[in-house]
Amino acid sequence: MTTRAVFLTEPYGAYKHTAVPREDSELTHVGPGTPCGEYLRRFWQPVCLTSELTDLPMAIKIMGEDLVVFRDFSGQIGCLELHCPHRGTSLEFGLVSEKGIRCCYHGWLFDTDGVILETPGEPVDSTMKDRLCHGAYPTHEFKGLVFAYLGPTELKPAFPVYDTYHWPGTRIVANRREYNDCNWLQIKENSMDPVHLSFLHTRTAGTQFTDEFGVLAELEFMDTPVGMTYIATRRVDENVWLRMGEFMLPNIHQFGANMENGRVEHPRQPPIMCQWAVPIDDVQTVKFSYRIIPDGIDDIPSIVDFGQINDRPYEERQRIPGDYDALVGQRDITVHDLEHLATSDVGVILLRNLLRKHIRNLLEGQEPVPAPTDDNGLTRTNASDTVMHIPAAPTEPEDVILLRETGLKVAQQYINNPQQLPKSTD
Numbered sequence: 001m002t003t004r005a006v007f008l009t010e011p012y013g014a015y016k017h018t019a020v021p022r023e024d025s026e027l028t029h030v031g032p033g034t035p036c037g038e039y040l041r042r043f044w045q046p047v048c049l050t051s052e053l054t055d056l057p058m059a060i061k062i063m064g065e066d067l068v069v070f071r072d073f074s075g076q077i078g079c080l081e082l083h084c085p086h087r088g089t090s091l092e093f094g095l096v097s098e099k100g101i102r103c104c105y106h107g108w109l110f111d112t113d114g115v116i117l118e119t120p121g122e123p124v125d126s127t128m129k130d131r132l133c134h135g136a137y138p139t140h141e142f143k144g145l146v147f148a149y150l151g152p153t154e155l156k157p158a159f160p161v162y163d164t165y166h167w168p169g170t171r172i173v174a175n176r177r178e179y180n181d182c183n184w185l186q187i188k189e190n191s192m193d194p195v196h197l198s199f200l201h202t203r204t205a206g207t208q209f210t211d212e213f214g215v216l217a218e219l220e221f222m223d224t225p226v227g228m229t230y231i232a233t234r235r236v237d238e239n240v241w242l243r244m245g246e247f248m249l250p251n252i253h254q255f256g257a258n259m260e261n262g263r264v265e266h267p268r269q270p271p272i273m274c275q276w277a278v279p280i281d282d283v284q285t286v287k288f289s290y291r292i293i294p295d296g297i298d299d300i301p302s303i304v305d306f307g308q309i310n311d312r313p314y315e316e317r318q319r320i321p322g323d324y325d326a327l328v329g330q331r332d333i334t335v336h337d338l339e340h341l342a343t344s345d346v347g348v349i350l351l352r353n354l355l356r357k358h359i360r361n362l363l364e365g366q367e368p369v370p371a372p373t374d375d376n377g378l379t380r381t382n383a384s385d386t387v388m389h390i391p392a393a394p395t396e397p398e399d400v401i402l403l404r405e406t407g408l409k410v411a412q413q414y415i416n417n418p419q420q421l422p423k424s425t426d
């Protein structure tokens, strides 16, 4: 039972703020058996970069579970419980082997699926290895990222391939691992809070994005087959710039270039990033992403990385805070009952409602339905930037209506008639 904080109505009233409400555990706790943790476990989650798998195993923690990932010398990737089932030694000190990983302590050998291949210290007639299995999760390697599925084996979904992995004229590259010292939900809420682009990234903390982001957009929100999208429409002289950012269930989002300025007319452009916020535990999160890089350039501008991790001196972070500082600054787990949500928080409210609905559906026994795929096996998404030549309406109120109607109409077209993309090859 949580208690809402007092809505203070008088100056010098902090003394009345003695109630300390708890966080919203239904949406924020991710350990095994928690409602949100069980929901997130129904989906493939990135757990490391392919490049991080060397001849040494790697200890990781995902949703409160200590695990070890490794690629054995036959090329198979394992994701096993970290602690050896014999007497608990950490397999991060194990020996990656031709087949599986061998515990350093007494030499038990585990295959990538958890089957115990050898127990060399036991009598030859021991049946221990035939009776016992070590805990393992299925893995899937895709374009520089290693994914694992931490849910019930019999419910393992197909690995989703999003259309942005195959967008003509682009390629995807796995990005660095980024740590945030906060709960996973506030990272995803940030993706449905386009108003912060006009403040944190433009007006209040130096210009991290183009000046045009400083103009408050006309905002609409819409459900999509994979989650929800915001539709931010701005006037830039004779152009209408339409930006869509999309939250994709359960913990992914895609967003467009922060160097866009809406000044040059162009058709729908794909997002620059597809990003997961994978909980390490309730108060730490690791972000993995694919950059979606247009052909002809080496990489997207590094400004997109500004302020995403704790990599700057404290004073600089105070003077020019980035997303990391704003999000971690909300506390390690934001306490919803201490917030005062306002008009600009519509996206955050809708996102929480959407997640809560799916989490509760699962609690009631309704398994998540995979997002639809097209004839080529691709899952369609909608994040994009489009700049159209549409001169302003005669008056400002009429132009606001024009912007909103244009945004909704074009967004609906994208959702209803996705661009035809080549067949998925991998």
Ligand code: FES
Residues within 6 Å of the ligand: 084, 085, 086, 087, 088, 089, 103, 104, 105, 106, 107, 108
């Ligand atoms: S603790 Fe791993 S083999 Fe003994």
Ligand SMILES: [Fe+2]
Residues within 6 Å of the ligand: 190, 196, 197, 201, 323
């Ligand atoms: Fe941001």
